[in-house]
Amino acid sequence: MTAFTGEFKQSSPLTLGVELELQLLSQRDFDLTRAATDLLGSMDYDGRFGEIKLEITESMIEVSTLPRATVDGIASDLDGLRQTLITQCSRNNIAICGGGTHPFHHWPDRRICPGERFDELYSRYGYLAKQFTVFGQHIHVGCTSADEAIWLTQALAPYVPVFIALSASSPYVDGVDTLFQSARLNAVSAFPLSGQCPELKDWAQFVEHFHFLQDCGIVSSIKDLYWDIRPKPEFGTVEIRVCDTPLTIERAAALAALAQSLARHLLRTRPAINTGLQLHVARYNKFQACRYGFDAQISDPLLRKQIGIKDWLGELLDQLSEDARELKCSTWLDLLKVSLAAESNDASWLNEQQARHKNLNDVTHAAALLFASGATDKLGENKQ
Amino acid sequence: MVSSLLLPLRTAWGTLQERLFFLPPFPDQLDSLALFSLLLVVGLLVGEWLRAHLGWPKVIGYVLAGTVFGPSLLGWISIEALAQTRPVADAALGLLMLEIGRRLDLRWLLRNRDLARATLGDIVLSFTTIFLFAYLVVGLPPAWAAAAAAVTMASAPAVVLLTVEEFNAQGQVTERIILHTALGSAAAFVVFAVVVGIVHAQHSSDWLNAVVHPLWVSFGAILVAWPIAALALLVARLLPKRSLAQVFILVATALLAVGIARMLAVPVFLTLFVMGAMLALRDKEKTLSYTSLPEGHWLLAIILFVVVGASLPWQQFTWITGLQALGLLVVRALAKIGAFAWSGGSLPRAKRILVGIGIQPLSATAVFMVYELAGLYPEIGRSALALPLFAAAIMELIGPALCRFALVRAGETTKDSSQKGGIA
Numbered sequence: 001m002t003a004f005t006g007e008f009k010q011s012s013p014l015t016l017g018v019e020l021e022l023q024l025l026s027q028r029d030f031d032l033t034r035a036a037t038d039l040l041g042s043m044d045y046d047g048r049f050g051e052i053k054l055e056i057t058e059s060m061i062e063v064s065t066l067p068r069a070t071v072d073g074i075a076s077d078l079d080g081l082r083q084t085l086i087t088q089c090s091r092n093n094i095a096i097c098g099g100g101t102h103p104f105h106h107w108p109d110r111r112i113c114p115g116e117r118f119d120e121l122y123s124r125y126g127y128l129a130k131q132f133t134v135f136g137q138h139i140h141v142g143c144t145s146a147d148e149a150i151w152l153t154q155a156l157a158p159y160v161p162v163f164i165a166l167s168a169s170s171p172y173v174d175g176v177d178t179l180f181q182s183a184r185l186n187a188v189s190a191f192p193l194s195g196q197c198p199e200l201k202d203w204a205q206f207v208e209h210f211h212f213l214q215d216c217g218i219v220s221s222i223k224d225l226y227w228d229i230r231p232k233p234e235f236g237t238v239e240i241r242v243c244d245t246p247l248t249i250e251r252a253a254a255l256a257a258l259a260q261s262l263a264r265h266l267l268r269t270r271p272a273i274n275t276g277l278q279l280h281v282a283r284y285n286k287f288q289a290c291r292y293g294f295d296a297q298i299s300d301p302l303l304r305k306q307i308g309i310k311d312w313l314g315e316l317l318d319q320l321s322e323d324a325r326e327l328k329c330s331t332w333l334d335l336l337k338v339s340l341a342a343e344s345n346d347a348s349w350l351n352e353q354q355a356r357h358k359n360l361n362d363v364t365h366a367a368a369l370l371f372a373s374g375a376t377d378k379l380g381e382n383k384q
Numbered sequence: 385m386v387s388s389l390l391l392p393l394r395t396a397w398g399t400l401q402e403r404l405f406f407l408p409p410f411p412d413q414l415d416s417l418a419l420f421s422l423l424l425v426v427g428l429l430v431g432e433w434l435r436a437h438l439g440w441p442k443v444i445g446y447v448l449a450g451t452v453f454g455p456s457l458l459g460w461i462s463i464e465a466l467a468q469t470r471p472v473a474d475a476a477l478g479l480l481m482l483e484i485g486r487r488l489d490l491r492w493l494l495r496n497r498d499l500a501r502a503t504l505g506d507i508v509l510s511f512t513t514i515f516l517f518a519y520l521v522v523g524l525p526p527a528w529a530a531a532a533a534a535v536t537m538a539s540a541p542a543v544v545l546l547t548v549e550e551f552n553a554q555g556q557v558t559e560r561i562i563l564h565t566a567l568g569s570a571a572a573f574v575v576f577a578v579v580v581g582i583v584h585a586q587h588s589s590d591w592l593n594a595v596v597h598p599l600w601v602s603f604g605a606i607l608v609a610w611p612i613a614a615l616a617l618l619v620a621r622l623l624p625k626r627s628l629a630q631v632f633i634l635v636a637t638a639l640l641a642v643g644i645a646r647m648l649a650v651p652v653f654l655t656l657f658v659m660g661a662m663l664a665l666r667d668k669e670k671t672l673s674y675t676s677l678p679e680g681h682w683l684l685a686i687i688l689f690v691v692v693g694a695s696l697p698w699q700q701f702t703w704i705t706g707l708q709a710l711g712l713l714v715v716r717a718l719a720k721i722g723a724f725a726w727s728g729g730s731l732p733r734a735k736r737i738l739v740g741i742g743i744q745p746l747s748a749t750a751v752f753m754v755y756e757l758a759g760l761y762p763e764i765g766r767s768a769l770a771l772p773l774f775a776a777a778i779m780e781l782i783g784p785a786l787c788r789f790a791l792v793r794a795g796e797t798t799k800d801s802s803q804k805g806g807i808a
Contacts, residue, residue: 027492028489028673034554034796035555035556037795038731038735041732042730042731058555088730090495090496091730093489093492093559111798358625359625359674361625361670362670365670
């Protein structure tokens, strides 16, 4: 594990990187299966699209793109990673799919991957580590300085519900309809260091805060901070960690476009931020987005009132149009507008599949076909 | 020994019967249900003890229980009692063969041609080396050498499935052991049908038997399996997927196939394997794909392996036959491991060799095949087939341990599998 030195590696402004945690499924019944180490062990891949690596349990695999300046670059890497995985999985008779949770897997059956960090996590967190077989998308946005990263981490925080509602793809857990749009984050919130970044003035204060936690024996690495949004000093980025892994890489790329446009917008307009006040409503707002998706009611602590996330998001996407144009990712952002207009996200797609098949094995099968086909006519209505 | 122990009781019963007219005659034979439960308890105890104290697969314990209490040693399970339990053993073997048939995933072979190469290598090498060993070294006539090879070339589906389940194994080595076991069994059944014809051609003056019997065996199995698989899918479509009702349909149709196969003297293991394969291949809508056998199949499996253990003719054991059987097992092991060392696709060689070790079991199917063949010409078959029978007998005890070794070595078992297997 890399020790935190307090250094922040600067990167080009607004460069992007995306990590996706994906599900490895048995072709027989589309339950999760133990496959990750065999898959990586037999893979002949030169890293041209980014990394493919192990995650905490053997039923997960993580892909991460190379740092890219544009969303098109990210989408291209994700497509390359998907093709590589599908080819290799096919040779091993494994299916692969997106989604924030596996709808019906039995968590005690999960196996922890070999590796010092994974062993340490299992011994520290016990069963939580196995229950952490949930699948998220992490989006990295490049920052030119450490202070900028701390400011952006806090400036992005009020928008967490937006990312949750747009990416939600985990309505089923343990074979049960949770009535949540994103049930994944409930598994994350069990960890003691999950939640929000506290109010911090600058990088120096972050370093001080980290050393305080370190001295108290709570953390030993930045990786121990399971915050919704956190700075990532070794990459020189801010990492948004609240998204469920979408069912398609197209939606993953669209979410990256939102992150990039929003970061540009915030850095360009530099609105006043009040993290202290936002922290009072952050958990409530997160719950609303997880539970209701596009129907969430978000509390605005500055205006002291609730607003519908749909209206807020509609306005936000309009506001970001100019930034998206400058960043050449308007097409990707438009996909999210379509999704919002149709009030449809991956969670609703999964619910529709369940209504049709009345069987979660078939739903997962359909999700695997969707991920493999990569054919989404419009993001609002993912088609098989 | 048992009858001398019972003599005083029998005499007392006879005396009582003169006064108490409602008493039935002294029950000389154990009721089927009582026998069933005794076999279950004995098998269970030995299996659990070996598992708990030595970490051995439970299957070994069941076979040992059958061997110790069977006609060869203590004689507590008589030959008549064995005949009585045959329908239960058939049902158990049938269900496990159905399951291995359902796991036959031919699409995987299309996606990974190296696998097809490996399995072809396994089939050809195993048959050829065993045939040459039986013919050239042991000196069996060609037809019976081919019969010995047909019977012993494949792995044991029942042992493999139960070992995988018992140790909750998951991963590429496990999946490939199951796939190659299914494919090897399919090949063995085809060769078995041909060998039936060859045996007839050598020993019967009537050529009709030589032609029709293999057809009866193979097409009979297909003709029984095909409509029953179609019936299972038809009825299952009316029910929710993965429902208990679907489990019942699966079991009920499997038992129907077992019953009809027994009525028509078509091998039960072949019929149920074909039925399973048809269910896998024809179930495009995945109607029954997600429906598993009930945990209760472990009960039947215990009976199956106790019966198999009791059926092994250890009283006919000679050192020569034993050594010959060991020789057969060695060449068979080399053939299988060699085939997977040569090919296997997208898996390191060390793991491919573990696949070769994992498919070493040789068991119930082989024993039943031997009895099918030996039944044709008992006077010749019994002695000619002693070789594969003893090979199977030895492997009954070693095979599950080898399969377990491969799964554990591959790191695909759970550290704590004490809750698996349904009966622990």
